[in-house]
Amino acid sequence: MREGGKTEGRKDGRFDGIPLSVFPSFRLSVLARLHSALKQITGMPDYAGYLAHMAERHPDRRPVSEREFFDQYVNARYGDGASRCC
């Protein structure tokens, strides 16, 4: 998967007045966007979205590797026991 979030041509990082971070998988193919939506619905880590976020908000910082992102995400989400219903 390509690294999302490149914002050339839209220097203000906006699209129709909406910040690009809203579309984590902006400019990705339909399949990749479906993939991303599926991940978000099931609560899986969305690395492409994270890369887009880093590129958009913190271009000066190096994003963590996919492996490290997975660890951090899973711990943030389940570390204290995910709340879920009966």
Place this chain on the structure above:
Amino acid sequence: MRLLWVGISLVGAAAWGVIALHRGETISAAWLVLAAVGTYLVGFRFYSRFLANRVLGLDGRRATPAERLNNGRDFVPTTRWVLFGHHFAAIAGAGPLVGPVLAAQFGWLPGTIWIVFGVVLGGAVQDFVILFGSMRRDGKSLGQMAKEEVGPVTGMLTMLAILAIMIILLAVLALVVTNALKDSPWGVFSLLCTIPIALGMGFWMKAVRPGKTVEASIVGFALLLAALAGGRYVAQSAALAPLFTHGGVTIAWALMVYGFLASVLPVWLLLAPRDYLSTFMKIGTVALLAVGILVVMPPLRMPAMTRFVDGTGPVFAGKLFPFAFITIACGAISGFHALVSSGTTPKMIRTEPDARVIGYGGMLMESFVAIMAMCAAAALDPGVYFAINAPLGTLGGTVASAAQKIGSWGFTVTPDQLSGLAQQVGEKTLLGRVGGAPSLAVGMAHIFSSATASRLMGLWYHFAIMFEALFILTTLDAGTRVGRFMLQELLGHLSKPLGRTSWYPSTILASLLVVAAWGYFLIQGVLDPLGGINSLWPLFGISNQLLAGVALCVGTTLIIKAGKARYAWVTLAPLAWLLAVTLTAGWQKIFAADPRLGFLSHARDTAAKVAAGAVDPATGARLMLNDRLDALLAGIFMATVVALLLASAREWLAVARGRKPAVVRETPFVESAYA
């Protein structure tokens, strides 16, 4: 546009009309679905808009926590419909499926009315208000909001109430799984397989192809279906079947070991992969069930109302009021949703107006799942329904005795029909499989196999059992872990090192204590001659509805402190109804003179039987201890909620009389970039 809404209202009203007029004759499930969906649409369009604009004041110009604190991990602005799916998957579980099935003992009408109107006026309001409150406070939890807006004692009481309710919830769900799996090699085999599958997925996502969760889940799902098909082979094999045939007590112990391991093992290994699998299954199966019901449109063979509204029902004791409203639990209003609505979801909302479709709309969807469960149960032959759901102690051990007993209740079923059905679904017997899951599975298998091929009945039955067991186990492992963290936080007040969640001895101790607590109630439920569901499910229903009472108290406080006291009735009205229902039910469960209903009179009755020599003293002592423990728990739940209500009411009055300013502790306004 206006015409469309007039049309939707008319269709909904017409469906209710058909339901009202056709009592006594069999009607199609389509009318139930139509009436429910019509009511949901009208409720969403008009009532939730009123809540959003007038009561809560959703503000599209105000930046949400996801926008302000966006970190690409837990605070992520998420597209509305994606988040809707995510939120629905987090709130939906076994509750809305099992509750309506049990409540079908009163007939399908009372449950359906409560599921539909309870959600529009109560459940969805609760979820929406708490989601809104948490969203305005950077995703704070229900307990934290109670502490900040009402007071520290209330916050502490809320924490304790949540922990106690969690224990009962885990015990009763584990009991549902145990009853579905006992003496069922097919079920045990396919469920056992989910554990190595999850471990393999976890290992794959962590070490082999890090972060590739979707591919791992798809492979996992395929393996799951293979395990399901393999179960039939195991069940038919003379050599393998005995290895996977176990009684209730063994299965209960296995579940406890599993809960403990899930609580202490790293999350990537077991918890996360299982969660992905069960979310896939959940969304897929709910969609499948909806399609199945719409295609087959099964006739509802259960009467609209049965004679058991008088409280003599075999599935659980107690009259229509209050027990229909206790038993349905999650499908109409669920306190547990307040925990989800003040957890992950508020941190992902992109703009404030989205909260309406996610909070209110998500709960309508859950209610729709409950309606489908009701349809599946009511589509069964009532004789079959009672053969599966009445305790073995009542039915006697054979199909002949069961058919005779059910005949005495006025429903006809033949012994051949019962043994034939068991054979069709690949079980030795279906008698007395209390807990709702098996009868729902038979109902689902009945619907699915009439849409496909009837020889697939066994496969569909075990698919439904596995799907229910899978996500009950997901609640079990996540719940044990949540309980462990809460306990560690509480223990931390006694001794600092015990509060450190990363210190292994503390983790093991707290996990053991939590598992022991729910495991105790589970084992007692398994040993209970009346099947355990009889006493545990009402206790769970009461506790869940009381937690909803806590959430509505907090919600009312938020509304009043925001200076909207004139609209406080939106939460006060459901709160009053819930308290009336749960306090009545709690009182009856403790003090009712009928030993089938009241815990204390059951203890007295057991004492008399021991004295007369009908029950051996050791068993009698155990039963009496349980009765008193259950009574004590019900009493504690009731007292906690009354205390919370009084503490909140004091705040409300203080604000109303001007002794306290009407100020909420929301995060300050920041202009949204999305507006």
